[in-house]
Amino acid sequence: xxxxxxxxxxxxxxxxxxxxxxxxxxxxxxxxxxxxxxxxxxxxxxxxxxxxxxxxxxxxxxxxxxxxxxxxxxxxxxxxxxxxxxxxxxxxxxxxxxxxxxxxxxxxxxxxxxxxxxxxxxxxxxxxxxxxxxxxxxxxxxxxxxxxxxxxxxxxxxxxxxxxxxxxxxxxxxxxxxxxxxxxxxxxxxxxxxxxxxxxxxxxxxxxxxxxxxxxxxxxxxxxxxxxxxxxxxxxxxxxxxxxxxxxxxxxxxxxxxxxxxxxxxxxxxxxxxxxxxxxxxxxxxxxxxxxxxxxxxxxxxxxxxxxxxxxxxxxxxxxxxxxxxxxxxxxxxxxxxxxxxxxxxxxxxxxxxxxxxxxxxxxxxxxxxxxxxxxxxxxxxxxxxxxxxxxxxxxxxxxxxxxxxxxxxxxxxxxxxx
Numbered sequence: 531x532x533x534x535x536x537x538x539x540x541x542x543x544x545x546x547x548x549x550x551x552x553x554x555x556x557x558x559x560x561x562x563x564x565x566x567x568x569x570x571x572x573x574x575x576x577x578x579x580x581x582x583x584x585x586x587x588x589x590x591x592x593x594x595x596x597x598x599x600x601x602x603x604x605x606x607x608x609x610x611x612x613x614x615x616x617x618x619x620x621x622x623x624x625x626x627x628x629x630x631x632x633x634x635x636x637x638x639x640x641x642x643x644x645x646x647x648x649x650x651x652x653x654x655x656x657x658x659x660x661x662x663x664x665x666x667x668x669x670x671x672x673x674x675x676x677x678x679x680x681x682x683x684x685x686x687x688x689x690x691x692x693x694x695x696x697x698x699x700x701x702x703x704x705x706x707x708x709x710x711x712x713x714x715x716x717x718x719x720x721x722x723x724x725x726x727x728x729x730x731x732x733x734x735x736x737x738x739x740x741x742x743x744x745x746x747x748x749x750x751x752x753x754x755x756x757x758x759x760x761x762x763x764x765x766x767x768x769x770x771x772x773x774x775x776x777x778x779x780x781x782x783x784x785x786x787x788x789x790x791x792x793x794x795x796x797x798x799x800x801x802x803x804x805x806x807x808x809x810x811x812x813x814x815x816x817x818x819x820x821x822x823x824x825x826x827x828x829x830x831x832x833x834x835x836x837x838x839x840x841x842x843x844x845x846x847x848x849x850x851x852x853x854x855x856x857x858x859x860x861x862x863x864x865x866x867x868x869x870x871x872x873x874x875x876x877x878x879x880x881x882x883x884x885x886x887x888x889x890x891x892x893x894x895x896x897x898x899x900x901x902x903x904x905x906x907x908x909x910x911x912x913x914x915x916x917x918x919x920x921x922x923x924x925x926x927x928x929x930x931x932x933x934x935x936x937x938x939x940x941x942x943x944x945x946x947x948x949x
Contacts, residue, residue: 549879549880552877552878552879553878553879556877556878556911558933559572559840559842559877559911560909561933562930562933562934563842563909563928563935566928566935567844568842568843568844568857568909569841569842569843569844569857569858569859569923569924570841570924570926570928571839571840571842571920571921571923571924571926571927571928572839572840572841572842572911572927572928572929572930572935573606573822573838573839573927573928573929573930574837574839574840574930575609575838575929575930576930576931577823577837577838578606578609578821578822578838580836580838581820581821581822581823581836581838582610582613582616582821583613584820584833584835585615585803585820585821586613586614586615586616588803588804588807588832588833589615589803589807589815589817590803590804590807591807592807592812592813592814592815593615593616593617593618593814593815594616594617594803594814594816594817595616595617595618595619595620595638595640595796595814595815596610596611596616596618596619596816596817596818596821597619597620597642597799597816597817597818597819598620598621598626598630598818598918599620599621599622599642599818599917599918600800600817600818600819600821600822600916600917600918601818601821601822601917602918602921602922602941602942603921603938603939603940603941604635604938604939604941604944605929605938605939606821606822606927606938607619607630607635607636611635611636617638617814618636618639618640618814619635619636619638619639619640620641620642620796620816620818621639621640621641621642622642622643622948622949623641623643623645623647623650624641624645624647624650624651624654624664624666625647625650625653625948626641626941626946627639627641627660627664628653628654628660628664629946631657631659631660631663631664632660636663637663638663639664639665640665640667640691640739640741640796641664641665641666641667642667642743643667644666644667644668644673645666645667645673645676645677646673646676648676648679648680651676651677651680651681652680652681654666654688655681655685655686655688658686661686661687661688661689662689664689665690665691665739666688666689666690666691667691667693667741668690668692668693668729669692669693669695669713669714669715670715670716670725671728673690674690674728674732677734677735678734681734684733684734685734686734687734687735687736688734688735688736689738690729690735690736690737690738691737691738691739691740691741691794691796692722692725692726692729692737692739692741692786693713693714693716693740693741693742694714694716694717694722694740694741694742694778694779694782695713695714695715695716695717695742696742696743696744696775696778696779696797697709697711697712697713697744698770698771698774698775699717705717709771711743714742718778719781719784719785720785722740722782722785722786723782723785723786723789726785726786726789726790727789730789730790737786737789737790738793738794739792739793739794739795739796740779740782740783740786740792740794740795740796741795741797742775742779742796742797743797743798743799743816744771744772744775744797744798744799744802744805744806755828755829772805775809776808776809776811779797779809779812780809780810780811782811783795783811784811794813794814795812795813795814796812796814796816797809797812797814797816798815798816798817799816799817799819800817800818800819800827800835801827801830803815803817804832818917818918819916819917819918820833820835821835821838821917822835822837822838822917823835823836823837823838823839823913824839824863824913824914824915824916824917825873825874825913825914825915826863826870826915826916839913839914839920839927840876840877840911840912840913841911841912841913841914841920841923841924842909842910842912843856843857843858843859843894843909843910844856844857844906844907844908844909845904845905845907845908845909846906847893847906848901848904848905848906849895851902852897852898852899852901853884853895853896853897853901854881854895854896854901854904854908854910855893855894855895855896856893856894856895856896856910857892857893857894858890858891858893858894859873859889859890859893859894859912860888860889860890860891860894861873861889861914861919861920861923862889862915863914863915863916863919864916864919865916870915871916872888872889872915873889873894873912873913873914873915874913874915875896875910875911875912876911876913877910877911878900878904878910879900880898880899880900881896881897881898881900881901881910882896882898883895883896883897884896884897896910921940922940922941922942922947923942924940924942924943925939925940925942925943926938926940926943927939927940
């Protein structure tokens with residue numbers, strides 16, 4: 531095999547592609563955007579709404595807090611919030627939360643990551659309305675110190691949420707084996723209660739919530755295509771992690787509630803709504819990625835979101851049989867740097883990336899029999915591996931509603947970038 535042929539990256543979806551349905555969908559997307567020049571990103575609102583309805587079904591009556599990081603488009607955030615079963619937003623930075631509050635997007639804003647931006651903290655303290663509606667995350671006394679240093683003695687009361695590490699440590703809770711995201715240092719109920727006690731005694735702070743993101747369940751697909759052994763291992767981890775977490779989180783809530791009344795206990799993510807909803811100590815869930823259906827969520831058995839967010843790249847070359855070269859396309863998802871973080875050709879069906887090039891900043895070659903039917907100027911539709919990161923590449927999302935297309939701004943389009 532020659533170097534230019536390369537190897538095909540493993541990008542097969544979990545289920546076989548219905549080619550006739552795929553072709554009809556491609557024709558619909560091409561027709562609706564015929565007057566627009568790619569690269570462009572398209573949101574199929576019917577698919578978005580179907581996904582939103584399925585998330586509320588899986589949440590089994592628990593309200594869902596919208597994870598803004600997975601959308602980064604105010605229109606889509608507000609569309610989700612307008613539906614029954616959705617309440618509040620989970621932001622990924624304090625400046626973002628302040629911006630969304632000022633825009634009227636929500637009056638219930640939880641910042642999922644600790645805030646150490648002193649300028650943003652001062653802006654929060656100076657805005658009486660924002661102080662009532664924005665909650666920042668802490669997991670140590672050090673985070674309280676940052677706030678005090680930024681605001682000085684006698685600062686107004688700041689709402690805080692305590693984050694519990696809800697990863698799984700199979701060796702009697704010892705950190706020698708840690709399965710899950712590296713987030714909070716607070717793993718045991720006693721550790722969380724100690725920090726909670728400090729918060730309740732410290733002037734200028736009010737503890738209102740507890741949060742935990744079980745990434746080993748919510749963010750780890752239990753049916754990775756072509757990896758049956760890994761799938762069994764992941765399912766074993768999740769089956770054992772879930773019950774242990776419910777016991778530990780329930781005890782944590784009990785200890786903290788003895789110190790102060792909590793307004794909410796937040797948990798879960800798109801991939802764990804069913805299991806997190808089984809935990810009676812949790813009052814609300816969080817989801818965002820499941821609204822748009824990126825490729826990383828193709829590897830789950832419990833649910834299958836529709837691909838609601840896609841992007842089109844134009845064909846600019848036909849360098850050889852079965853190969854078409856697309857303009858741009860190097861929209862690589864954050865994380866492990868593995869092939870599953872690459873965008874995946876979607877329509878027409880049957881195309882894949884080439885291993886020796888992948889997705890490039892300026893060009894992205896794709897391979898497959900369908901490439902022979904493509905000509906310069908045609909478009910290929912792709913899916914991103916993650917949900918919100920595509921919004922960093924486009925100033926506008928085009929919304930497809932029936933046969934009508936309208937443009938709405940992403941965060942980038944509104945001149946915003948929050949890291």
